[in-house]
Amino acid sequence: MLQHIIQLLPQVLVDGITLGFVYAVVAIGYTMVYGILELINFAHGDIFMTGAFIGSGFLFLFISLGLMSSLPALLVFLIVIILSAMITGGMGVAIERVAYRPLRKRNAPKLIALITSIGISFILEDLVRFIAEWKTGNYIVTAPSLFNHTFTIDIHSIMPFFNNAKFQSSFIVVLVVTIIMLIGLDLFVNKTKWGMAMRAVAQDRETASLMTINVNRVISVTFFVGSALGGATGVLFMLQYGTIDPYIGFILGIKAFTAAVLGGIGNIRGAMFGGLMLGLIEMFAAANLSTLTGGLFGSEYKDVFAFIILILVLIFKPEGLFGKATIEKV
């Protein structure tokens, strides 16, 4: 049994890292908003999904314009991902303006803001479904593929107890782009004026506003950055996995939130780590659950795993692996 698990390990690592990076970037969107507003932004998973659809929309557009043959795939990809990120970023800002800011102004209870975000999430899902179904006749869309060259890591010949791992060229793209986004964000938050303002607002909104920081502007920037990253990840997801539907954001969103909690909510590096860890655990479970339980439980329970991790973390270490315990002021 152990041998079987070890054999599959290289493939599990490749798949787990891919998924993990996707979770990591989406988790950042949750953690940034939560850090500043203490709001679980249920719509964030759907921003990710919208990004995937906008990206595939652009790809279809480019194909119909005949640009694909004349331009290198990498350039097309860059144009698409940047455009999609800008649009989803703008959507994030708009959503904050319309749906969350009025509540903040009148100091509404948190419950109300949560409910609003659930509503926004539903609206996005159905709008995307409507447009996709209207344009293509089906809300499940198979995206055009850009990077589908398959590579094989020939690890078996060096270390015979491993099986070979396979991946597509899109895997490299996902890896490189997410790493660039993560490093870029880390620099943004820690080294720039806006990043500093963001951290100040997260720590103490009132004091920050006294220090001539425009809190509303900072919140808008946060939503823009988080949503742009989410949308860009959606594009990567579309390229990597090919098939998308309007409901992918829901489950993925919960898992990314789990990742954010795992890393300590409000902690950006923690979210990166939590995402990677969750991706690896999930892929490991999907590959080995059946073997480990002697066939009693199969990979259909892999989603359950993420929820159980979420519940366990919240009970035993609610501040996450890297967060600090907070104390409510009385």
Added chain:
Amino acid sequence: MVKEWFHKFSQSSRAQLFFIITYVLVTCLGLYLLEDSASAIFPFLLVLLSLLILYYMKINVKLKWAIGFIIIAVMIPLSASQGSNFQAFMDVGTLVLIYVAMSLGLNIVVGFAGLLDLGFIAFFAVGAYTYGIFGSKQANHFMPFGHYPLPGDTFWIFIFVGAIIAAIFGILLGIPVLRVRGDYLAIVTLGFGEIIRIVFNNMDHPINITNGSMGISQIQPPRIFGYPIDTPSEFYYVALFIFILVIYVVKHLENSKLGRSWKAVRDNEIAAQAMGIPLVKTKLAAFAIGASFSGMMGTVFAAKQMFVDATSFTYLESTMILVMVILGGMGSVPGVILGAAVVIILNNQVLTDLSNWMTSLSTAGILNVPDALSPSKMQRFIFGILLVVFALYRTQGLIPHKNKKVDAERLKREAAAEPPYGNSEAKTNLEGSDS
């Protein structure tokens, strides 16, 4: 002039009584006569509207309840009973009652105790599977003794078994979850709802308990005195029975010690604890009692459909119940009843009718509406809009909650008869109450 007349009207309970009786009789007659036509929905809705009018009337409360009961239990079934749409109407009526009871359950959790539960449908699923498994051959797969399906006469026991098992699930969920911070609760309950659905969908192995994604079929119809209950109009009365039970429980708990504790925890956890209210226990009570309503209606649902599978218990369903509560007004019992009725009628009657109408227009070539925009597919959009609009612009819902007022004059008189507040009687007065 009109204002004056209206004022007079609102002062005279006899005039109002006369009005409501006339209104009910006329609309019921309309329903009776139009029952076979396609527009029967309009008198049907007008009859239901009488309940809302009744709510706003200034007449004796007991009389109000009595009239309401007669409308629901006698007038509606009677006047709808003459046409081909009878069972369809009763089916919608049953669904309304099922969902009203569930949204009253969720209202305890969200509205009274202030805990956002996004996996509420799980308890409905637990109730439905409880009767589904034992009311069909399914239980033979794993029960070491007994012969299944159990006869339909046991259904009446299963209503309460379903309630108890759902309550136990509520407590099992609550014990770990209620320790987490308030805003995490939403996502944990959402996760719990999904876990329940996934597990029910896969429990055909290693032991076949739920028959997995195939679902459980051939569930026994309930029987009473040997007479089987298998039409919507009969289930309507089963649902009505549970509905009355639920209303009774909610109305009596709302302003009791427990109801006050729930609202105290909602308004300010720290102050509530400082006043001696145990947080976890109080929240667990809300979870358990809310869940039990759902569990009861789950058994009715299973018996009515004669089939259960996991697809009926998705996140969409949980959110739909939440929409009912938010639309009607969190914490407001009449509001939640209205909210549930509006959503169900919208979802099962109005949207379907609109879709059919639009399809007929399309086929006639008058209007070309893309199939994607068909109203019956727009549930999520409509629910989303309702949630956002009500959260932003009318947080208190259609019928806002009103705190129950005490008769201050009477209290003043009674207090005057006793010695003023002070130590000597502070110690004896309340403790004397159990003698």
Added chain:
Amino acid sequence: MNVLEVKNLTKQFGGLTATNDITMTVEKNSITAVIGPNGAGKTTFFNMITAVYKPTSGDILLNGHSLVGLKPHEVSKFGITRTFQNIRLFNEQTVIDNVLIGMHQHLKAHWVGTLLRLPSIRLEEEKAKVQAYKILKYVGLEDYVNENAGNLAYGAQRRLEIARAIAARPKVLLLDEPAAGMNPKETKKLTDLIHDMRTRLDVTIVLIEHDMKLVMEISDYIYVLDHGELIAQGKPDEIRNNQRVIEAYLGKVAAEND
């Protein structure tokens, strides 16, 4: 006789010491004040007594029983209730319901009994309402019985907090800045109320307050905190002339004038 004893109480948040090694005793039926500049650790001290925070070390004894490790609602059952510096009423509920919630632990109603409409529970509920009305009359809020607590004026909200706290019939009543935001007239009424509660309700009162006139007028004994340390204790006259106390306060006043 000492009703409340605090022994070597220390609370640290991470590396920050909020209160350090505080020891005090409170005599039965006395009025004791805890004073000190902002950030001296007074509210943290209250929060430890009411189990909102768990002390890092030290012990709290009520009539000889340790309260450390209890849950907040259990402390309340032992006979300590409090008011809050930043008012914490049940804003969405009526004034009388707020007081009835204060009576929570003395009501025997169980939900099963409530559903069965047992006569004893209905009688208890009736008596509780009359009692709540009397408490409201006692603090001067009898005209607002059916008002939502959140709609009351500031001073009335402070009095409702006191009404809610005494409804729990505490042995020790903790008042956290009861006069904050009150005008002199309201403060005068409050002073009278505190005096009256002590004798009428046979309760021991511990209060945190910045209004020195009020503190000096009503306190039997005063403890002074500064930067989490107990820097002085004594009768009002002793504290008035204590050099360390004057320094602690003058330093604060000077800082405020900057």
